[in-house]
Amino acid sequence: MTRLSATIARLAAMRGMSVNPENAGGHSRLKDLENFGSNPGALKAKIHIAAEVSKRPALVVVLHGCTQTAGGYDRGSGWSTLADEHGFLLLFPEQQRANNPNLCFNWFSSADNQRERGEALSIRQMISAMVETHDVDPSRIFVTGLSAGGAMTSIMLACYPEVFAGGAIIAGLPHGSASNVQQALQAMRDPGTISAKALGDRVREASNHNGAWPSISIWHGSADPTVSVTNADAILAQWLCVHELGNAPDRTQDIAGHRYRMWSAASGRPLIEDYRIANMGHGTPLATTGAQACGVAMPHMLEAGISSTRRIAASWGLLGEVKKDASTHPFTHTQAEPSTLPARRISRLEPMSATPSHAGAPAKAGVEKVIHDALRAAGLMRST
16 A cells, blocks of 8 residues: 555645746736636636737647646746747636645546536636637637646546647646546556546547547656656547547657657548657656747756647647658647547556545544645645
């Protein structure tokens, strides 16, 4: 059994490094978006509108990680720099400490991780406001996020697939990973043995969607001590099943020392990209020097010699004409059509019981109180 001290240490890692002025935001380039709806999740909304905006611009929704702010994540990732260069719009939902002491999106809460509920609905309302106010092209709306923001990205893609042309999940978890804090802790450590079909069903059952599914980009550090890289395997299995793709990629290559794989539809249109960043811990991969430089290194914004921000934006067709050479294979920005290839099971993944722990067992009550206190301190459980 895992020692309680190790559990608390893992929670401390999820919470992230101590907040410093840069991580908290510094001089933010973002402005407030007001009056965007009923906001049941009680989130803030920040936006960036470039000085020169394209006609019928694209919109990128960016979800920060724990201990981060919208402004801090923007500064680290460089999204507003690219938006200024290429004329697309940015929306940054932002967590508040009243909801979560460590500014984590509550991806593990059943009140916030379902369609038309809580934080997920608040983000959807923000998107609607941006589309109406800024004449956003509804066929070019994308979402990305890190860690807790990556888990919330999975939720948004599953719950509102009709909204998004594509999504990029960075050091996140698959949709349906947890509905309470105990499951969240277990999922961070290991998503368990779940069949690809069961993972895919979690997405299919999150809405009544019957159209094309968003394209998916997966990014995860191979040495992540906070969210196990096995979660990237589960995200991949989940979306291979949803897109009805086989396990074998259509392309595999080394990019800047990191493994890249890509799966395409029968038409040849890319549907899923998978980046495994060699020897990187928990964070967003950056290239802060050279021709592809974008962003600033800081806690959980990590120099890796590859810019996830720039490559994600290119894959969505946001950077104009992109040379399709051996190192760049961007997606088109339109929603992808499922291929006709049959779904395959991931043999390592078998069904996992969804039965919650029996918290009322007298012998466990004392230990559970300590764990719950640690979870609250780490920001994984709301105070009651």
